[in-house]
Amino acid sequence: MAAGGEKIDYVFKVVLIGDSAVGKSQILARFAHNEFSLDSKATIGVEFQTRTLVIQHKSVKAQIWDTAGQERYRAVTSAYYRGAVGALLVYDITKSQSFDHIPRWLEELRSHADKNIVIMLVGNKTDLEDQRAVTTEDASELAQKENLSFLETSALEATNVETAFQTVLTEIFNIVN
Ligand code: GDP
Numbered sequence: 001m002a003a004g005g006e007k008i009d010y011v012f013k014v015v016l017i018g019d020s021a022v023g024k025s026q027i028l029a030r031f032a033h034n035e036f037s038l039d040s041k042a043t044i045g046v047e048f049q050t051r052t053l054v055i056q057h058k059s060v061k062a063q064i065w066d067t068a069g070q071e072r073y074r075a076v077t078s079a080y081y082r083g084a085v086g087a088l089l090v091y092d093i094t095k096s097q098s099f100d101h102i103p104r105w106l107e108e109l110r111s112h113a114d115k116n117i118v119i120m121l122v123g124n125k126t127d128l129e130d131q132r133a134v135t136t137e138d139a140s141e142l143a144q145k146e147n148l149s150f151l152e153t154s155a156l157e158a159t160n161v162e163t164a165f166q167t168v169l170t171e172i173f174n175i176v177n
Pocket residue numbers: 019020021022023024025026027037038039040041042043124125126127128153154155156157
């Protein structure tokens with residue numbers, strides 16, 4: 001977090017989307033506060049968290065929006081997407097349905113968000129490898145086809161969460177610079 005009065009060079013809005021229970025709120029808790037909870041409540045109310053980081057000597061405030069339990073198809077409002085320059089599109093590697101819904105989320109993102117939005121596909125819960133239902137290859141193939149970055153994460157073990165945000169924010173940074 002930048003100290004009070006410190007100058008912010010950029011504010012980037014990034015949205016988290018994907019089915020309910022894939023781990024969006026825990027990914028955000030990990031990134032924003034380095035916290036994790038196994039019994040996280042379904043998110044209530046529109047919410048965002050911020051974290052300021054330095055990219056190429058500039059101070060970038062990431063404003064990360066988390067869905068407020070409106071993950072039903074088409075229930076996320078356009079206000080949620082307004083002004084977003086990045087998106088983490090999250091599925092659960094142990095729930096194939098959450099992966100099967102990715103094309104729907106992409107369609108929704110592409111109809112509501114800016115056409116230049118930077119999107120990363122995120123397969124969460126890699127700590128549950130023994131329950132894996134979505135192969136890395138299948139996800140990687142979809143990402144390639146849809147022109148998305150792709151990473152697998154574990155919010156629980158703090159694997160790749162930092163890298164996922166860093167990658168998206170750096171990609172955005174490089175577009176605006
Ligand atoms: P959301 O509905 O997408 O926001 O999902 P939550 O962040 O609320 O997480 C749903 C459930 O999955 C909660 O019980 C979390 O503790 C759990 N969870 C989230 N991320 C992980 C992870 O990386 N590994 C494991 N094992 N559980 C996770």
